[in-house]
Amino acid sequence: MKQKEIITSSELATLWMTYQEKTMFLRMVEYFHAVNEDKKEQNFYESHLNRLSKEIKKIEAILQAEGAVVPNGFSEQDVNKQAPPLFQPTFALQIMRILAEIGMGLHAIHLARSYRKDIIRLFQELSATTQHCYEECTELLIEKGALSCPPQVSMPEQVDMVVNTQYLKxxxxxxxxxxxxxxxxxxxxxxxxxxxxxxxxxxxxxxxxxxxxxxxxxxxxxxxxxxxxxxxxxxxxxxxxxxxxxxxxxxxxxxxxxxxxxxxxxxxxxxxxxxxxxxxxxxxxxxxxxxxxxxxxxxxxxxxxxxxxxxxxxxKGYTEEPPGMENRKNIINKK
Structure with a gap:
């Protein structure tokens, strides 16, 4: 039988960090969904609530299969869905878009630190989901005229080369x-x-x-x-x-x-x-x-x-300590 691949310290770190980020994102999406009254935006939030919940369960399943404790992350105690809207609906989408942008960058970094097939696949799926979230947010904001795009520029008609250091200066x-x-x-x-x-x-x-x-x-x-x-x-x-x-x-x-x-x-x-x-x-x-x-x-x-x-x-006691390496000196000296 093929021996089961052991999870590496880098993979454990990426799963731990992703769990923190995803559970925070889930709590924010839950709140934005609860206070939003626009049908199209509600559907958007509901869709991503389902996806986030499934992604978090996948991370939990991998950790549990390895005998690792599941991090605390952010729970229902960290969100008050009965609180009145703190942000206008359009701005909530702006927040979602930025968080998706951050997530895309993190998933790319974490994918590059993964070795096991199932963990590589997990971060590929997370990347695809986050990219979809970013795309949907961008489209909704453009529809509402609430997203300023970068300035246009005349298209280059030839290739120009830097010929001296003045350009760099x-x-x-x-x-x-x-x-x-x-x-x-x-x-x-x-x-x-x-x-x-x-x-x-x-x-x-x-x-x-x-x-x-x-x-x-x-x-x-x-x-x-x-x-x-x-x-x-x-x-x-x-x-x-x-x-x-x-x-x-x-x-x-x-x-x-x-x-x-x-x-x-x-x-x-x-x-x-x-x-x-x-x-x-x-x-x-x-x-x-x-x-x-x-x-x-x-x-x-x-x-x-x-x-x-x-x-x-x-x-304030809010920092959850990441998994650490074994302290060999303590183990050796332990009586």
Whole structure:
């Protein structure tokens, strides 16, 4: 008989991380479904509730088959489906779209760390489901006129080559600052869009939490998002490039929390990780020297804010410890 493949530490880590993310996503979808009155959007949420529930059960089944404890993740105690709407329906879709975008990136990373066929297949299925969610959110938002698309550009008619280092310095042959290229614009635009949504999301969290420390933390995050939007928008406007103008939505006046403090802190930590990754990639692919000099300090700000959030999670007892390796010294010295 073929010996059963043992799950690796990397695979256990990816399953554990995915369980945290998916159970959080499930709780948020449950709430958005409960407070939404639009039939088409209700069908969308209901569809993804069913898919998320099945995905979570698959992860639980793999862990249980390996004799591993199932993480706590986020349970029904982390959502209040009776709470009034905290966000307008269109903005709830914006949140779903960003979370799907984060999920797509995470699944790609986790797939690359998988070796067993069933786990590879799991992340392929998760990727397909998340891509479908992203596509549906995008279509619904475009239908409602609530999604600003990046600016159009004239199509290139020939291939141009970089012939000297002036291009990398961010200048043209006359020594003037060159216009941003489409690669650079795409990263700037995406960062402005995600921070615009993050700013409103964290504003909503700030107005419903009863914890003074979290209220202060969320308010700081709101100001950081505004700072990022202002600095990156200036880079686009300096080159007469349109910035995201579509109204993304805002919180309602509700002060009743639909989510636990634990869930809200974890959600913001995901946004911080997403911001760190996307800005780091944007820095790598930017060929105009003034862009990294703008992005790197912002990356530092995001990192510091993320660390502050992690410390709050630990202080409040919200952090679930990931599975650890065996401590061989303790085993050897055990009497």
């Amino acid at each position: 961010g200048t043209n042959i006359f020594g003037n600052k060159r216009v941003l290229n489409t690669v650079e614009i795409s990263f700037l635009y995406q960062s402005i869009e995600s921070n615009s949504i993050g700013q409103q999301l964290i504003t909503g969290f700030a107005q419903v939490t009863k914890d003074p420390e979290l209220k202060k933390f969320f308010t700081q995050g709101k100001e950081l998002s505004k700072k990022i939007i202002t600095k990156l928008s200036k880079k686009l406007m300096d080159d007469d490039i349109q910035i995201p103008l579509a109204w993304v939505g805002s919180p309602t006046v509700s002060t009743i929390a639909p989510f636990s403090d634990k869930l809200m802190l974890y959600c913001i930590s995901l946004f911080c990780s997403f911001g760190l990754g996307s800005n780091a990639i944007g820095t790598t692919f930017s060929l105009r020297k003034d862009l990294p000099s703008t992005l790197i300090p912002l990356i530092t700000n995001i990192y510091d804010y993320g660390v502050q959030g992690a410390e709050l999670m630990a202080k």
